[in-house]
Amino acid sequence: MSTGKLTTMKEAVSKYVKDGDEIYLAGFTHMIPFAAGHEIMRQKRKNLTLCRATPDIIYDQMIAAGCCKKLMFSYAGNPGVGSLRCFRRALEKGVPNKIEIDEYSHFGLSGRLFAGATNMHFLPMRTNIGSDLPPQNPNLKTVKDPYTGDEVSVVPPLKPDVAVVHVQRCDSNGNSHIWGIIGEQKDAAFAARKVIISAEEIVEESVIRSDPNRTLIPDFVVHAVVHEPWACHPSYVQGYYDRDNEFYMQWDEITKEHDSTMKYLDEWVFGVENRQQYMKKIQQEKINKLLPKPCMSAPVSYGSV
Amino acid sequence: MSECTPSELMVAVAARELKDHDTVLVGVGIPNLAANLAKKLQAPNLVMVYESGAVGSNPTRMPLSIGDPCLVTGAKSVCSMYEQFAYYLQGGRIDVGFLGGAQIDKYGNINSTVIGSYKTPKVRLPGSGGACDIASNVKKIIVITPHEKRRFVEKVDFLTSPGFVDGKEKWKLLKLQGGGPYAVITNLCTMKFDDVTGEMMVASLHPGVTIEKVWENTPWKVNVAAKLEQTPPPTEREISALRALDPSKTYLG
Numbered sequence: 001m002s003t004g005k006l007t008t009m010k011e012a013v014s015k016y017v018k019d020g021d022e023i024y025l026a027g028f029t030h031m032i033p034f035a036a037g038h039e040i041m042r043q044k045r046k047n048l049t050l051c052r053a054t055p056d057i058i059y060d061q062m063i064a065a066g067c068c069k070k071l072m073f074s075y076a077g078n079p080g081v082g083s084l085r086c087f088r089r090a091l092e093k094g095v096p097n098k099i100e101i102d103e104y105s106h107f108g109l110s111g112r113l114f115a116g117a118t119n120m121h122f123l124p125m126r127t128n129i130g131s132d133l134p135p136q137n138p139n140l141k142t143v144k145d146p147y148t149g150d151e152v153s154v155v156p157p158l159k160p161d162v163a164v165v166h167v168q169r170c171d172s173n174g175n176s177h178i179w180g181i182i183g184e185q186k187d188a189a190f191a192a193r194k195v196i197i198s199a200e201e202i203v204e205e206s207v208i209r210s211d212p213n214r215t216l217i218p219d220f221v222v223h224a225v226v227h228e229p230w231a232c233h234p235s236y237v238q239g240y241y242d243r244d245n246e247f248y249m250q251w252d253e254i255t256k257e258h259d260s261t262m263k264y265l266d267e268w269v270f271g272v273e274n275r276q277q278y279m280k281k282i283q284q285e286k287i288n289k290l291l292p293k294p295c296m297s298a299p300v301s302y303g304s305v
Numbered sequence: 306m307s308e309c310t311p312s313e314l315m316v317a318v319a320a321r322e323l324k325d326h327d328t329v330l331v332g333v334g335i336p337n338l339a340a341n342l343a344k345k346l347q348a349p350n351l352v353m354v355y356e357s358g359a360v361g362s363n364p365t366r367m368p369l370s371i372g373d374p375c376l377v378t379g380a381k382s383v384c385s386m387y388e389q390f391a392y393y394l395q396g397g398r399i400d401v402g403f404l405g406g407a408q409i410d411k412y413g414n415i416n417s418t419v420i421g422s423y424k425t426p427k428v429r430l431p432g433s434g435g436a437c438d439i440a441s442n443v444k445k446i447i448v449i450t451p452h453e454k455r456r457f458v459e460k461v462d463f464l465t466s467p468g469f470v471d472g473k474e475k476w477k478l479l480k481l482q483g484g485g486p487y488a489v490i491t492n493l494c495t496m497k498f499d500d501v502t503g504e505m506m507v508a509s510l511h512p513g514v515t516i517e518k519v520w521e522n523t524p525w526k527v528n529v530a531a532k533l534e535q536t537p538p539p540t541e542r543e544i545s546a547l548r549a550l551d552p553s554k555t556y557l558g
Contacts, residue, residue, distance in 0.1 A: 028357050028386050029372020053386065054434075077431030079370035080333050088429050103418075106356060107390040107438035114387045126395050127438040130467035130479050136423050150480055180377050181357050184386045238374050245369045295378055 004172030005225040009198065009274065012224040013039045016194045020069075021161040022049040024113070024192060025058060028183030029079070029243070032058055032235035033198055035228045035275040036164040041065045042270060049102075051160055053109050053184065054079070057234065057251050060086040061269065063099065064261045070100040072158075074109040081248055085255040095258050103137060108155050113184050115157035116191030128153035163192030165217065166231050168240065169201040170208070174222025177207075177214040180238025186216040195221055198228040200240050210302075230279050233290075241290045309544050311451065311492035312557045314511060316342060316547055317539040319449050319490045322401070328352040329401040330394070330439055333371050334556050335449050336403030337364075338547065345546045352381070354399060356435040358389040367551055390435065394442045397482060402443035404436050408461045409448060411505045411525060412476075413468025413486030413498060415440065416461035423463060433465050440466035445487035452491035452522045459525050469503030476503060493519050495536060499528065509534040 007015075017023060017040055025033050037058040040048075044067075050059050051072040060078075062068055064086040076087050089095045104112065107127045115123040124143070129151065134140040145152045165185045170176040174197045178185055189195050197217070202225070208215055234244035255261045272278045279287075309317070316339045323329060323343035331340045331353050341364070344351045353362050357372040361381025368375055377383055384392065393399055406415035407430055417436055421427030440446055446468070450456055468486040469476045476485065489496040489505060497508040506528040507519055516533070520526055551557045 029370050030357075030374070073432065075431050075434030076429075077434075079372070081369075083429075083431070091429050092426060103432055105433040105437040106386065106435040107394070110385075110387040110390060125390075126482055127441045129441065129481060130464070130470045130476070131433075131437050132423075132464040133418070133433065133437070179383075180374065181359065181372050181383060182385050183358065183372075186385060187387060236374055238377055242374060243370070243372075248369065292374070 002172055005174055005222060006172050006202070007224050007226060009035055009039045009226045009228055012196045012226055013043055016162050016196055016223060017043070017045055018161070019045055020047045021045075022051060024051045024160040024163045024188045026163055026165045026183060026185045026188040027232070027235065028053060028181055029056070030181035030183060030235065031166040031185070031232050031237055032056055033164045033166040033231055034058055034233060034235060035198060035231035036196060037062055038269045038275075038278070041067060041265070051158065053106055055084055055087060057248065060084040060251070060255065061265060063087055063090050064096065064255070064258065065265055065269070066096045068099050070102060072102040072109070074104045074106045078248060078251060081252050085252070086261055089258060102139065103133065104140070104155070105133070108140065110184050110187065112155045112158035113187040113191050115155065116159040117187045118190070120157055122154045122156050124152045124154050126153070158191055160188070160192045162194045162196065163188040164196045164198065165189050166198045166237070167217070168199070168237060169203045170197055170199045170225060171205040171219070172202055172225060173205070173219035174217065174225045175205065175208045175215055175219045176217040176222075177211065178216045179214060182216060189217045189221050194223050196224045196226065197222050198226040198231045200229050200231070200237055202227045228275050231275055233279070233282070239292065239295075242292055244290060309539055310557060313544060313547055314539060315449050315490055315492055316557070317543045318495060318511070318536060319447060320346065320543070322447055322488060323348050323351055326350045326352070327400040328354055328398060330354050330356065330399050330403065330443060332403055332405065333368055336405070337368065338550055338556055339403070339449065341550050342543070342547050345550075346543065354389070354393055356386075356389060356439075358384045358386055360384065360393070367555060390438055394438055397442065399443045401445045401447055402439040403447050403449065404439060404466060405448060405450060406436070406465065408456060408458050409450065409489065410458050410461045410468070411527070412470060412472060412503055413446065413448070413489065413505060414461050414464045414470060415448065415466040415468065416463045418463040418465045420462055436466040440468070440483065441481045442483045444484040446483070446485065447487055448489045450489065450491055452493040452519070454522060454524050457523050469498065473501065473503030493522060496527070497530065504528060506530045507533065509536045511536045512538045
């Protein structure tokens with residue numbers, strides 16, 4: 001197998017993520033690239049504009065670690081649990097630092113990425129009209145529909161400096177198979193200037209070519225490929241490991257205070273060198289509980305001459 | 306009437322609003338239970354759609370989040386986030402959307418963004434998520450909420466998701482494609498909206514509840530429908546099917 005763009009997370013982050021960058025760690029609940037987020041924290045990147053529809057625990061951690069200058073988001077909660085406390089501490093009390101926000105609805109933010117990925121001037125959408133959000137966000141404008149004369153809400157394209165996308169499997173050049181909740185992974189990869197892929201498995205190119213409909217991201221938009229099993233814990237990877245819902249509930253308790261949050265980060269992020277070391281700290285019993293039973297799809301034939 | 310908790314009552318009443326073959330945009334927790342209950346009872350062909358892109362899910366456990374893997378395994382389809390909002394919601398293919406929030410006002414406007422001012426929040430809430438998009442595009446918005454004075458306000462601190470905004474006349478001028486708020490279901494009553502003014506009004510009182518009790522728990526003297534109905538009490542069948550959906554009482558406690 002050619003080594004292609006294969007590298008380590010440490011090297012990929014060091015090479016492609018710079019202080020002050022606008023970054024998008026993709027994944028709607030599913031396949032959130034925690035390993036990349038932790039490496040960015042370990043390399044002490046500062047003044048980042050962190051973009052995600054759902055900041056989730058990963059950006060809560062990065063805010064607590066002081067990486068964030070501005071948060072672009074559409075739902076800043078811990079689903080089914082409550083608040084993202086580090087986000088609120090930064091916004092309401094300036095701890096550890098004040099952050100700016102750039103807020104949208106889900107349609108608005110996913111539309112911005114779609115517009116970025118497809119290089120549109122802007123994207124019209126049926127939302128935001130009547131809401132109090134547009135007066136607070138100068139990026140939410142309206143235009144007159146040239147055909148009907150109606151007032152239409154529009155959003156500008158988003159083209160992050162870097163996107164990190166985790167995938168189930170890819171080849172060494174970054175041709176990536178994704179299934180399950182596909183969120184905004186493809187849009188983020190096509191919208192960003194630099195793309196880091198992390199993958200549960202690195203496979204031969206022939207495996208990718210055996211099922212081209214499943215390739216959401218082609219190699220020519222990818223800059224670095226990292227083989228990083230379990231990169232998403234406590235998020236999940238469809239067919240590989242389940243969401244650690246217990247941890248999502250514990251996060252609420254861990255983050256009650258800034259000090260208790262930092263204690264967690266000192267142990268689980270700054271106290272380890274890489275993802276393998278992080279996984280070694282998790283009990284085997286816990287890992288076994290997260291392994292799903294197999295559930296295979298029916299095979300399809302692409303035909304051949 | 307079967308003995309039940311206030312949450313069980315709300316879910317049972319909300320489930321009755323769903324018809325067979327409806328497409329419903331579901332959130333986690335109480336709305337998810339209401340949709341699953343309707344599917345077990347009068348609406349076996351209900352199509353549950355989640356803003357994470359899962360369409361026609363058949364969850365085998367109660368999902369903690371709308372992005373749970375159990376919403377994917379065995380679903381009809383899974384699409385991207387942008388496609389879900391563009392093809393399904395904006396495409397006008399969703400009949401019912403369930404919404405919740407910290408505050409709701411008499412025109413059914415919902416606040417899930419901030420208590421206090423946006424720039425200097427007293428309490429910062431999660432924000433819209435898909436709520437504003439759902440409110441703008443579904444045929445019927447249904448809200449399930451405990452009937453508490455702090456939740457019902459004459460005017461929301463921040464309008465995250467439009468109900469009838471400042472009243473139905475002005476709302477029509479905004480030309481949203483959705484049908485606006487349809488019902489607010491609480492532990493005391495079901496409220497609907499005046500056809501002309503777009504103002505909330507009590508349509509049906511739950512068993513044992515008086516209109517005075519509703520007024521005591523609402524900060525303004527909410528209007529009453531011309532024909533005030535009594536909500537039929539939850540049946541044994543409704544309650545037992547519901548309890549089987551949440552055996553650990555995560556949401557029904």
